[in-house]
Amino acid sequence: MTKTLMYGNTAIGEAAIRAGCQCYFGYPITPQNELTEYMATHLSRRKGCAFVQAESEIAAINMVYGASLAGVRVMTSSSSPGISLKQEGISYLAACELPAVIVNMSRGGPGLGSISAAQSDYFQSTRGGGHGDYRTIVLAPSSVQELADLTHRAFDLADKYMIPVILLGDGMLGQMMEPIEFKHEAPRKLPIRERAVRGAKGRPSRIIKTFTSKPTEMEEINWSLFRRYQLIKKNETTFETYMVEDAELIIVAFGASARIAKGAIRNARAEGLKVGMLMPVTLWPFPYEKIKELGRDTKQFLVFEMNMGQMLEDVQLALEGKREISFYGRPGGVIPTPSEVLRVISRLYHQKGLKKAK
Amino acid sequence: MKKVYSRPKSLKKATFHYCPGCGHSIVHRLLCEVFDELKIQDRVIGIPPPGCSVFAYNYLDVDMAESAHGRGAAVATGIKRACPEALPFTYQGDGDIAAIGTAETIHAANRGEKITSIFINNAVYGMTGGQMAPTTLLEQTTTTSPYGRDAALEGYPIKLSEMLALVKGAAYIERVAVNSPANIKKAKKAIKKAFQTQIDDLGYSLVEILSPCPTNWKMSPIESWKWVDEVMSKEYPLGVIKDITGEKDAD
Numbered sequence: 001m002t003k004t005l006m007y008g009n010t011a012i013g014e015a016a017i018r019a020g021c022q023c024y025f026g027y028p029i030t031p032q033n034e035l036t037e038y039m040a041t042h043l044s045r046r047k048g049c050a051f052v053q054a055e056s057e058i059a060a061i062n063m064v065y066g067a068s069l070a071g072v073r074v075m076t077s078s079s080s081p082g083i084s085l086k087q088e089g090i091s092y093l094a095a096c097e098l099p100a101v102i103v104n105m106s107r108g109g110p111g112l113g114s115i116s117a118a119q120s121d122y123f124q125s126t127r128g129g130g131h132g133d134y135r136t137i138v139l140a141p142s143s144v145q146e147l148a149d150l151t152h153r154a155f156d157l158a159d160k161y162m163i164p165v166i167l168l169g170d171g172m173l174g175q176m177m178e179p180i181e182f183k184h185e186a187p188r189k190l191p192i193r194e195r196a197v198r199g200a201k202g203r204p205s206r207i208i209k210t211f212t213s214k215p216t217e218m219e220e221i222n223w224s225l226f227r228r229y230q231l232i233k234k235n236e237t238t239f240e241t242y243m244v245e246d247a248e249l250i251i252v253a254f255g256a257s258a259r260i261a262k263g264a265i266r267n268a269r270a271e272g273l274k275v276g277m278l279m280p281v282t283l284w285p286f287p288y289e290k291i292k293e294l295g296r297d298t299k300q301f302l303v304f305e306m307n308m309g310q311m312l313e314d315v316q317l318a319l320e321g322k323r324e325i326s327f328y329g330r331p332g333g334v335i336p337t338p339s340e341v342l343r344v345i346s347r348l349y350h351q352k353g354l355k356k357a358k
Numbered sequence: 359m360k361k362v363y364s365r366p367k368s369l370k371k372a373t374f375h376y377c378p379g380c381g382h383s384i385v386h387r388l389l390c391e392v393f394d395e396l397k398i399q400d401r402v403i404g405i406p407p408p409g410c411s412v413f414a415y416n417y418l419d420v421d422m423a424e425s426a427h428g429r430g431a432a433v434a435t436g437i438k439r440a441c442p443e444a445l446p447f448t449y450q451g452d453g454d455i456a457a458i459g460t461a462e463t464i465h466a467a468n469r470g471e472k473i474t475s476i477f478i479n480n481a482v483y484g485m486t487g488g489q490m491a492p493t494t495l496l497e498q499t500t501t502t503s504p505y506g507r508d509a510a511l512e513g514y515p516i517k518l519s520e521m522l523a524l525v526k527g528a529a530y531i532e533r534v535a536v537n538s539p540a541n542i543k544k545a546k547k548a549i550k551k552a553f554q555t556q557i558d559d560l561g562y563s564l565v566e567i568l569s570p571c572p573t574n575w576k577m578s579p580i581e582s583w584k585w586v587d588e589v590m591s592k593e594y595p596l597g598v599i600k601d602i603t604g605e606k607d608a609d
Contacts, residue, residue, distance in 0.1 A: 023440050050439035054432065055465035062429040062462070066436020069403075069423045070444065074436075088426055096423070197421040198441045199401040207415045208423040211408070 003179040008144045008169065011180055012077070012103055013038030015151035018182055020190045021101070022072040023050045025063035029082045030115045031171035032105035036077065057082040061089030061102075068098040069208060071196025073155055077103035079171070080121050081112060083129075090164050091130030094225070095210040097195075099158030101151070102136075103167045105174040108333030116333030117172035117256055122310035125168050126284040133222050135229050137165040137236065138283040140254040144178035150281070152184050159191045161232055168283060170306070172256045172335055229285075238281040239290055243269065247276030248354040249345065250294055252315050253304040254280050256335070261304050263338030268345050272356040275345055283311070291318035300352055301325045304341060306334070324352075366390035368399045370419045379579025381569025382410060384536045385478065386417050388546045393420065396553055403437055403446040405430045407454040410485045411478070414449055428459025431466035434473040445556055447474040452493040453483045456518040463518070467562040470527030474552045475564040477518070480571035481590060488574030492516040495593050500574075515593055519566045523600035529561030531600040535568035537586040541596070551603070560603050568594055 006014065013035050016024070024039040036053070044051035050067070054060035060076050067074040078086060083104045093100050106121045108114035125138045137157050139150040147169060154165040197206055212218050242262060244250055253261040258279040268275045278294060280287050295301070301323055303312045308331050315325055328344045330336045365371070368390035374383040393399045404422040406414040407430060415422035425433045430448030437446040448455075455463050455477050466473060482500055483489040490503040493515050497506040507515075522528050530552055534545035545567060552563035568590050570582035577585060 023436070025436065052435065052439060052469070055461050058429065059432040059435075059462050059465065062426065062432035063436035063439070065425075065429075066433040066438075066446075067440035068436070069433070070437045070440035072440045074440070089429070092424075092426055197403050197423055197437070199403060199444050200419075200421050201400040205419050206421050209412075209415060211412050211424055 001181045001183070003181050005177055005179050006144060007034055007175065007177050008147050009034035009105065009174040010038045011144050011148045012151045012167070013042065015148040015182060015184075016075050016101070016155070017042055018184050018186050019152045019155040020073045020187050021075050021155065022048060023067040023074040025052050025054050025060040025067070025074070025076050027054050027057045027060050027078065027082060029079045031107060031117070031174055032077050032079050032103065034174070035103065035105070057085035058088065061086040064100045065089050065093055065098065068093065068100050069197050071193035071198060073159070073190060075101040075103065077105065079104065080106045080109050080118075083121060083124070087130035090136065091128070091132050091134065093164040094128070094134035094136060095132065095221070096208050097162040098164070099162055100164045101154045101158055101167060102164055103169065106168065106170045108331065114333035115171060117170035117335055118306050118331060118333045119170060119255060119257060120307040120310070120331060121168065122283065122305070122307060125166050126286070126314075134225060135284055137161070137163060137232060138168050139165065140168050140281060140283050141173060142255050142259045142279065144173065144176065145180045147173060148180055148182060157236065161228055163228070163232070168255065170256050171333070233285040236282060237285040237287050239287040240279045240281060242277040242279065244276035244278065244294060244298070246274050247298050248274040249276075249300045249302060249349060250298045251275065251277045251302045251304055251345070252280075252291065252311070253277060254283060254311060257304050257306055260336060260338050261341055264341035264345055267338065267342050271346070273345060273349050274355070274357055275349070286314045286318075288314070288318040291315060292320070295319050295323045299323055300348070300354060302345065302348060303327045304344075305329045306336070307331050366394045368393040368419050370417050372416050374417065375413060376410065377573045379570055379572040379582055380410070381478065381480065381536045381567065381571070384542060385476065385545070385567055385569065386414060388542070388549055389476070390418060391546060392550045392553055395550065396557065398445055398553065398557070401443065401445045403444050405433050405446060405448045407448070407450045409451050409454065411449055411451070428454050428457070429462055430454065430459060431462040431471070431473065431475065435466050435469070435471050438471060438473055445474070445553065447476060447553070449476045450478065451484065452477070452479045452481065452491040456492040456516050460518070464522065464525060467522050467525045467528040467564070470529070470561040472556050472559050473562060474556045476549070477564055477566040478569045479566055479594065480569045482571055482574045484571050484574055493594075495589065517594070519564065519599050522564060527561050528564070528600055530555045530563040530603050531566070532598045533566040533568070533594055533596050535586050535591060535596055537568070537570060537583040555603050558603070566594070568596070
């Protein structure tokens, strides 16, 4: 297969179209505009497809809700402040069991924040984000290739579990160029959506809703969602490990941080420091079990994030206070270098008196 | 014997939960009569709002999906763009369409979305218990304008339909009322025309319906019908506000 040199943001757009995305609704915000522009160029005039630049992120996510009701594959994208606005719609999508792909090329916050890459939307992404008792699947790519691959997977997961899926990237991944290959062609047949509302032709009319005046009915909906979430946890928890077999110290990092940490680990290994990494690919469901298992052989953990320590809490939950966890974070849109992370690793390694390779 | 009146096919056999004298049940019936007459029951998709009429799906025998407060026009846009042969319509109250959903409504109209909005104007927030709406009249007392709406503090009753008439993508806008047999007949005609506008792909259509809410107005049904005539329709004059359907050809 030939490789194409693409920006992260445009790679998501191309991957989405190849995954059968028929509708895109968005609103401009930095640093993800190239994706919106790509969809305007490649989707707006395509037969059977639609692109709308909405009047707000709120309108965009509600258009997504409408298109998903009608049974098509649909996507929106934004960056942190815009994703906050979309939470209302994401809650409705989750409630009504409607699939959709929501891309967050996140940036520094809170507030208007900075337009540089950050990972401070971890809590918002992995804890539902909007009102009510729900989850969304959260995928965390760490390269342009993974942006493309996980975009495709996001559409499949959304349809499989009838759930909104968040692709949590960041401004750095979106703006960087890498050679990638698209492993998927547009599917000839998309899954048929049993509950789509497109007019009651030849069947009884259909109602998509959660509202009820009976709390017990709503409780039943919550239970039904919960059972699905349990299934997703069981089937879809995904992670990657890197040089963990003999590791004295394991770094836990996701997305761009994992990419940076990998560079630092390579150099640490060259100095004889036995460092490895666990990179969650799904942030929800989170690989608690795998981290717990790694904790049997490794005593020291370092969580590294581009925020003030959000995934850190999940690692703490996984290790149940039985292992020592250090944290290194750079919030606000500051992107640390591999050499900076290497210094953190070396200091920690020596402070804790960990064994070097012979 | 000739049958002159029967339950519309599109109206489910369910008893309305609405208060005595409420306009919703009349409008629901009119919608169903129009669906039957235009033979569009299998193409219509209803978007009811949060509020008393969220339960419209218990009565209208068409595909329906709930929407967040104010977002109806955006949801209908998504449906229409994904499924152009469908006929989505939003059913929205004054707070829904003229306060929280103003942006979605104006921009859907401006894009000339081929959707229809049924705008129930009863000058109060009904289900939440009679708070001030954007359409509440000056001096009208509500639970959040207990001293009467004062323009200096609470602003003026908003005229969304007139605002929308300035928007180029809006093809047909009419204000009607459901407070007398004559007005109800006109209301039905307007609803039918609004859906015909959508069927013909002519652009955005909206029917504003002055609709009594005796419970929150603290009036009897008869008094509330009179109030629509004597007070409300002075602020919100009935009639066609915009109609360019004759000037545009169907695509």
